[in-house]
Amino acid sequence: MNPHDAINLDELDKPYFVWFEEDWRHDDILHSHEKGQLVYVESGFQYITVEGKMYLLPQNHAAWIPPGALHKTNSHSEKIKLMIMFAEVDKDSSFHLQTNVFSVPPVLKEMIRYSERWSKNMDHNRDEMLFLKALFNELPQFVEHSLKLHIRLPADKRLSQPIAYLHNHYREEIKIEDLSEMSSLSLRTLERIFKKETGMTLSKYQQILRIIKSLELLTSGHLTISETAYAVGYKSVQAFTRSFQSVMQSRPTDFIKTTQ
Known part of the structure; x- marks a missing residue:
């Protein structure tokens, strides 16, 4: 409604x-x-x-x-x-x-x-x-006093297909070259437009996507931290924890305690 x-x-x-x-x-x-x-x-x-x-x-x-x-x-x-x-x-x-x-x-x-x-x-x-x-x-x-977490999705139509691919395949290792070929844009042009539209690099954008998804999984209470780490594309719990901490300024366990 x-x-x-x-x-x-x-x-x-x-x-x-x-x-x-x-x-x-x-x-x-x-x-x-x-x-x-x-x-x-x-x-x-x-x-x-x-x-x-x-x-x-x-x-x-x-x-x-x-x-x-x-x-x-x-x-x-x-x-x-x-x-x-x-x-x-x-x-x-x-x-x-x-x-x-x-x-x-x-x-x-x-x-x-x-x-x-x-x-x-x-x-x-x-x-x-x-x-x-x-x-x-x-x-x-x-x-x-709260955590702030969001990303900007680009308005430039030339990024529609690369962004859609990123959101559907954020768990995978994605290279800017793959998105360049997909969008029919040169590597340099894609990198420039991507940074201008989103305010961040491809790798940072993918990292934020993974952390946002991990927050959804962690707060649902259905998965452990290690299961969450692998579910969003990290190859180890340590790598996930480091990435999470760099974005959220706290560990996954700290976040769970403050949200439940």
Whole structure:
């Protein structure tokens, strides 16, 4: 479902609105609204585009979309639970006027879950207003002390096939020469465009993809660290741990402890 099908958010006479849904089907058409939007992925995996940049949200990650920003959701995992919250925010707040993608710390996770009691509530409720006002007021502090992890997917159509291949084969050893041949671009041109569009090299991009996927697997609780390491393409647990630590600034075991 999509809240935009049922209500006009800009006409809703409430400063906050909560919308939680199992197996969410969000609008894949670019749109905007006057309220800011917090999108939390409790389970599953979601792509989201904000102002021309595409981000990946693994499980237990959230995106803050500022008021008036053009955005849409893209593909997602087969089963996904999204928690979406809309808020009127201070137009002078620098934080609330920029996109933020971040992993959700335990305290914020519990606050979001608590908010589910007001899902789809169209009426004014004093407790709801006070609680959500506190949540959104503290959001910059939660984000400041949280891990930030996202990648930009390129808008340049020439990279469509190489990027699709990367996302489907990130577990494998991929060489820039293979993508060059696939895209019919010279090695030098591909490297230049790739770095310009994504902000990183191919090897770094693949590393981030693997770590993002490992976070989804680790937080699902179904695989051990060693099973996760091999599942995302590392040949040893040691190599995975080093890579994970360089990106996340913590070990996989540390991350599990802080997210469960």
